[in-house]
Amino acid sequence: MSEINPFLNYGATSLENLKDFCRKTVQEKIDAAACRKDMVWTMDKDYKLTGFNDLFYQRLKKENIDNVHCGMDLQGIFKDIPFFRVCIEGCKEVFDHSAPTSRFEISEKEMGQIHEFSFHPVMIAPGKVTECYICQRDITRDILNVLNLEDREYRYREVQEVASLGHWVWDIDKDEISWSDQLYTIWAKDHERFVANYDSVVAIIHQDDRMRFIEHLEDCLQGRATHDITHRIVLDSGEEKYIHTKGNLFRDASGKPIRMSGTAQDVTKEIRSHHKILDQNLELQNFVRIVSHNLRAPISNLLMLSKIYEWGQDKTNDDIVKNIESTTLALDHTIRDLNNSLSFKRTLRERVEEIHFKEILKDVRALLYSEIKATKASIAVDFTTVSNIYSIKSYVSNILYNLLVNALKYSKEDIPPKIVVSTEEKKDWIILKVSDNGIGMELTPERKSRIFDMYGRLSAKTKGKGMGLFLVKTQIEALNGSIDVISEKGMGSTFIVSFRK
Secondary structure, eight states, X not given: OTTTHHHHTTTOOSHHHHHHHHHHHHHHHHHHXXXXXXXXXXXETTOBEEXXXXXXXXXXXXXXXXXXXTTOBOHHHHXXXXXXXXXXXXXXXXXXXXXXXXXXXXXXXXXTOEEEEEEEEEEEXXXXXXXXXXXXXXXXXXXXXXXXXXXXXHHHHHHHHHHTEEEEEEETTTTEEEEOHHHHHHTTOOTTTOOOSHHHHHHHBOHHHHHHHHHHHHHHHTTSSOSEEEEEEEOTTSOEEEEEEEEEEEEOTTSOEEEEEEEEEEOXXXXXXXXXXXXXXXXXXXXXXXXXXXXXXXXXXXXXXXXXXXXXXXXXXXXXXXXXXXHHHHHHHHHHHHHHHHHHTXXXXXXXXXXXXXXXXXXXXXXXXHHHHHHTXXXXXXXXXXXXXXXXXXXXXXXXXHHHHHHHHTOOTTSOOEEEEEEEEETTEEEEEEEOOSOOOOOOHHHHHHTTSXXXXXXXXXXXXXXXXXXXXXXXXXXXXXXXXXXXXXXXXXXEEEEEO
């Protein structure tokens, strides 16, 4: 009875009812498997069927086997069915070793379907196997899900590698930071040795940027800012990199910060290229200033000579001096325009202030009072969506001034100009639109870009030097904005200015 005692705790009170108890337990497993849509059956050591569920019955019917019943010999049947050949091997191993095992089979009829067969011993005493419990499960979807997940993870790692971008999660309470593999590559840290936490990450940040990063992070935790910052890091090799990090903060029900997650991207190439362009622009501006300064004196001398020249003495000389004077004046205007365009690009941060579009328009209308009255123009205004902007007041005033001048200048003959000035908001942009009912333009991509060039007029018939829209574009780009135009000949134009918030 000592061999039976281990089973008494499971409800078997004597050797006589032990087999009934085992079969009852197996039947419960069969019923549970049916709920999972598994095919389940049991057979004894002579490979005779001792129990089965409806799915097993339906499967044999599918193989044209009728009269499925307990006691039927399965060994001969399974040898003729490729799908079930694996069952004889699995059951033999269970009977020989009294241990569970499993096999996998790809269905020949349902190509591409993967099935798992698991074999479990049914014992009346330790080591005494009387039957084998078999469970067959279609695991095709599970396998495909795993493969798809692995494929997505591979593609995600591939995208991170190409973009030099990684993701991170900071558990604030535990002070534990989880990095993706790409971040270890960017920071040139060993995955096994480096422990990422607040102190270890801050220690990598460049000394000149460290305090700014700490203060920014504190502002994020206090809810005063969103985590979005570019800073330098110093690798163990001494190499410096520029990193752009963005993230979101998560709080618990009481409002306490508990977690931050986001991305970090190596933007060293972009920053260094930007610095290189800035240096080149600075050199170009300095060159232009030197050239214009050196030309200023000769131009002044030529203009002075034309003033003291005695006109009327010789017609031929008068014509020559007149041509020299007009050419010199044109050169003087060109140099002045060039200097003006350079001065517009020197944006100073401390000059940024809150600007109300209504007040700006009021000042511009006052400057254009005579032109508006002469053309009988009407100006409709809609600043209900966006009424103000943080920018440089002189720039915004000049942009609006030149766009209104343009609308007045290119109005239809004998038709009063109707101008609409409006604002709207789109994600991170504030949009300013100036529309008119003027003569319009026939635009191609080439002609559209040309109207914003210096002296870029589409027709020699139009008046002016073509500097207005060039200066508008220059000032907008200095504010990190952009300008576009929609126009149709005879139907008017709409200039669209996009300012960053």
